[in-house]
Amino acid sequence: MIGWYVHHHGHGHVARFLAVQPHLRTPVVVFSSMRRPAALASEVEWVELPTDADGFEDRDGVLRDPRDADPTVRGHLHWAPHGHPGHRARLAAIAAASVTRELQAFVVDVSAEVVAFARLLGLRTVAVTQPGARTDTPHALAYALADRIVAPWAHGAVPATGLSAHGDRVLWTGGISRYDGRTPDGAREPRSLLILGRVIDDDVREQVTALLRAHGWEVTAVGHDAASRVDDPWPLLSRSTVVLSAAGQNSVADLAAAGARAVVIAQERPFCEQDHTADALERWGLARRADASTSAAELVALVEAASEDSPDWARWQVSGGAGRMAAAVEAMLP
Structure with missing residues (x-):
């Protein structure tokens, strides 16, 4: 055993x-x-x-x-x-x-x-x-x-x-990733953002949502509180144009499994774990990088830039x- x-x-x-x-x-x-x-x-x-x-x-x-x-x-x-x-x-x-x-x-x-x-x-x-x-x-x-x-x-x-x-x-x-080998749940929806988890403060999330909706985007936020939790975020993860996510190991592996265009936010962790990971993703061209100090307007610019990316997530070997x-x-x- x-x-x-x-x-x-x-x-x-x-x-x-x-x-x-x-x-x-x-x-x-x-x-x-x-x-x-x-x-x-x-x-x-x-x-x-x-x-x-x-x-x-x-x-x-x-x-x-x-x-x-x-x-x-x-x-x-x-x-x-x-x-x-x-x-x-x-x-x-x-x-x-x-x-x-x-x-x-x-x-x-x-x-x-x-x-x-x-x-x-x-x-x-x-x-x-x-x-x-x-x-x-x-x-x-x-x-x-x-x-x-x-x-x-x-x-x-x-x-x-x-x-x-x-x-x-x-x-x-x-x-x-728990999603390794799972097929996408339909085609990607145009100009759609998924905010995954509690990665930004509530006021910043509201500002990002308002700014993107003014630009014709649909914004979905899950996992930032008890009411917004979903048992299976895979359909949203695989269908969204861009995903805004933390830079933790499991989050990144899930992004890779979904082949997602992404903006990752390095959250404060011991030994600067997420900063090191976010730096690596940016260096390899797999995701756009942000952190807690990134403003709502800057996040919107990163999301719109990421929508044109073509990340080669096979490099992450999920x-x-x-x-x-x-x-x-x-x-x-x-």
Whole structure:
């Protein structure tokens, strides 16, 4: 059996697992603080872990903030707060399952501490990495300990200096999208913009919408709040003339799967992950780049310019990416 750790921040890590899992032939058990996704196959076991980021009572009954409990171990780890019962219970659940489920390999998406812990348990360990300047001590430790490192983007697209010393263990799968192989849902509608997710402030979105509609565009915004969420944005993604999206790994892979003309907005993330990705997309001519400081008028100009683009998304290597990651994981099994 394969163990798989899914980080709870955002939806990208679980989306990647949901894309890869159907390609696995080996049973898998997932560990995460997230609730079980509704779309997950019923045969996949999901272990919900306690949180380790909330306040906790110490032995004297004093409420403590984990940020004040030396969580980085003087910069050697990212998160391991002293005395936090949730943190201890998380690792205990993984250790217990490694015995009771007879785990043979463990995928970590993402956590330097879980990589180290899984390897200390003697498990063949696959670390999923992300773009950005990940040259800090915890990332260096995780990369050094992992038996395999998966980089889910096209080789050469995004610089990854932290991986340079581990090239023989790195697999560049290309982008991983849940939409890989899905056919477009009809022809592209002329002069139509899809704003995907909460990528710009509400007032900027309203200004962009008004300006584009004045130019004869149709504008659809989904995912920026609970009321606007849709279960399956693929029809909109594949039919829109231009998509305005974040520059996260899963968002970009979905754009590539749809062959979309795009404007990507680099959102603030640790290690400048989205800035590095957005720079790469602009450099390769795959998307127009913007950021939080880009005005509504500038975004409108970028959207109209992007409508004339012909991006060669094949360069992002999404086709078969999920299958390549699944094969790499199962290749670790004894």
